[in-house]
Amino acid sequence: MVDPVPSVSRSVETYRRAGELIPGWTQLISRRASQFAYGVSPIYARSAKGARFIDLDGTEYIDWANAVGAVILGHADNVVDSAVKSQIDRGSIYTLTNPLEITLAEELNDTIPSSEMVRYTKGGGEACAVAARIARGTTGRDKILFCGYHGWHDWYQAANHLVDPESGEYPFAGIEPIGVPKVLADTVAPFTYGDVEGLEALLEANRGEVAAIMMEPLRSEFPPPGYLNAVKTLARKHDAILIFDEVSCGWRLSIGGVQKHLGITPDMTVLAKAMSNGYPMGAVVGSREVMEPASRMFVSSSYWSDNVGLVAALTTIRELKRRDSETRFREIGEKLRAGLTDAIATSGLTGACTGLPTHPVLAIEVPDETLRRKVNTLFIQEMAKRRIHCPTSFVLTLAHTDAEIQQTTEAAADALRVIKRGLEAGNVDSLLECDIKQDPFRRQVT
Numbered sequence: 001m002v003d004p005v006p007s008v009s010r011s012v013e014t015y016r017r018a019g020e021l022i023p024g025w026t027q028l029i030s031r032r033a034s035q036f037a038y039g040v041s042p043i044y045a046r047s048a049k050g051a052r053f054i055d056l057d058g059t060e061y062i063d064w065a066n067a068v069g070a071v072i073l074g075h076a077d078n079v080v081d082s083a084v085k086s087q088i089d090r091g092s093i094y095t096l097t098n099p100l101e102i103t104l105a106e107e108l109n110d111t112i113p114s115s116e117m118v119r120y121t122k123g124g125g126e127a128c129a130v131a132a133r134i135a136r137g138t139t140g141r142d143k144i145l146f147c148g149y150h151g152w153h154d155w156y157q158a159a160n161h162l163v164d165p166e167s168g169e170y171p172f173a174g175i176e177p178i179g180v181p182k183v184l185a186d187t188v189a190p191f192t193y194g195d196v197e198g199l200e201a202l203l204e205a206n207r208g209e210v211a212a213i214m215m216e217p218l219r220s221e222f223p224p225p226g227y228l229n230a231v232k233t234l235a236r237k238h239d240a241i242l243i244f245d246e247v248s249c250g251w252r253l254s255i256g257g258v259q260k261h262l263g264i265t266p267d268m269t270v271l272a273k274a275m276s277n278g279y280p281m282g283a284v285v286g287s288r289e290v291m292e293p294a295s296r297m298f299v300s301s302s303y304w305s306d307n308v309g310l311v312a313a314l315t316t317i318r319e320l321k322r323r324d325s326e327t328r329f330r331e332i333g334e335k336l337r338a339g340l341t342d343a344i345a346t347s348g349l350t351g352a353c354t355g356l357p358t359h360p361v362l363a364i365e366v367p368d369e370t371l372r373r374k375v376n377t378l379f380i381q382e383m384a385k386r387r388i389h390c391p392t393s394f395v396l397t398l399a400h401t402d403a404e405i406q407q408t409t410e411a412a413a414d415a416l417r418v419i420k421r422g423l424e425a426g427n428v429d430s431l432l433e434c435d436i437k438q439d440p441f442r443r444q445v446t
């Protein structure tokens with residue numbers, strides 16, 4: 001056991017104050033303390049560099065969450081940050097438009113296979129809402145079929161009015177579609193990833209009304225063979241716009257996105273998060289045909305033109321290319337996956353580190369779902385004690401080196417041994433020093 005276990009008392013006290021001042025404690029549900037080992041995991045940070053951060057109590061942690069994927073080169077990357085700093089010296093936003101908008105659009109067109117025209121936003125959910133608006137405007141239809149997570153806006157959250165409140169099936173426990181107009185419920189419907197017949201039935205049931213099929217093309221596993229092609233064929237058959245939401249899956253597998261890696265292009269793509277290494281930025285890119293009508297739609301916001309996001313995105317994309325990110329991410333992910341799989345085996349547990357190398361997921365075999373949630377929480381808790389901040393799926397950056405991988409897999413071996421002993425003795429509950437971690441969003445594509 002690592003000695004001493006780091007204190008998180010300042011984090012916990014600050015979180016208590018946050019509860020009095022900020023409804024919901026944080027601005028992003030995934031940042032809530034209930035998403036980690038509350039009382040053991042750090043909650044607040046005071047600085048971050050590379051693959052590590054220092055929390056409010058002064059402890060350094062290896063970071064495998066990386067702002068839920070928004071950091072891709074590493075925290076406070078020198079190249080991106082110096083480009084941003086020199087832009088700030090020249091003005092963070094102008095009265096006039098910065099020609100960098102065109103430079104970034106050209107870079108995106110050169111990078112994302114389906115990109116011919118580009119609009120910008122500051123975040124992913126916002127970019128999804130823009131994509132929904134453009135798809136509806138371009139087709140003159142109202143309905144959107146979706147698969148995956150697409151943010152907080154009404155067009156998407158309205159689907160939760162279709163959920164039976166008693167079923168416990170809302171995407172996030174304790175979060176209801178309060179405040180989302182019920183009249184929108186009929187304008188959006190979820191479909192199940194991998195189920196072509198289900199999607200076809202939904203399209204038939206809404207024949208002539210579907211503006212778009214919006215989906216995350218993958219998260220941590222490749223799609224079933226032929227699946228995305230079948231979705232595209234159905235979209236074509238029903239004259240619906242196919243939108244890939246590559247906000248989370250887009251940049252690590254390939255700089256050109258999942259569409260480049262798998263060789264299947266949508267009509268429109270939503271991008272955000274990692275494209276600017278932690279500076280607010282999002283984009284909707286697509287074919288000229290589907291994007292051009294946006295010039296006659298109300299799609300407009302002051303900060304979409306800010307210079308910081310443009311510079312950060314342009315520099316990040318060029319740095320990803322210069323640093324051969326695709327190869328490096330594969331190498332980092334494969335090493336981490338192998339190390340974690342070894343750690344599971346040496347602990348005596350059954351399981352493996354699964355998922356794409358760019359998104360490894362710890363999968364320990366446990367007899368039932370209730371136990372899985374406890375075991376996952378225990379893993380997060382024991383890793384936090386060893387100064388590793390991670391969910392059970394790992395978000396990579398180019399700043400993760402062999403040193404971080406080794407430290408992580410050694411800590412994991414210890415943490416997994418604790419779990420093994422707990423399972424054998426039947427006392428996992430008594431080993432938990434925190435509440436059981438809440439499930440993440442249910443609507444994510446796995």
Ligand SMILES: Cc1ncc(COP(=O)(O)O)c(C=O)c1O
Pocket residue numbers: 068123124125126128148149150151152216245246247248249272273
């Ligand atoms: C696939 C996907 N779409 C949209 C979003 C929303 O992005 P943001 O949190 O920047 O609004 C996320 C965020 O996790 C995402 O993963």
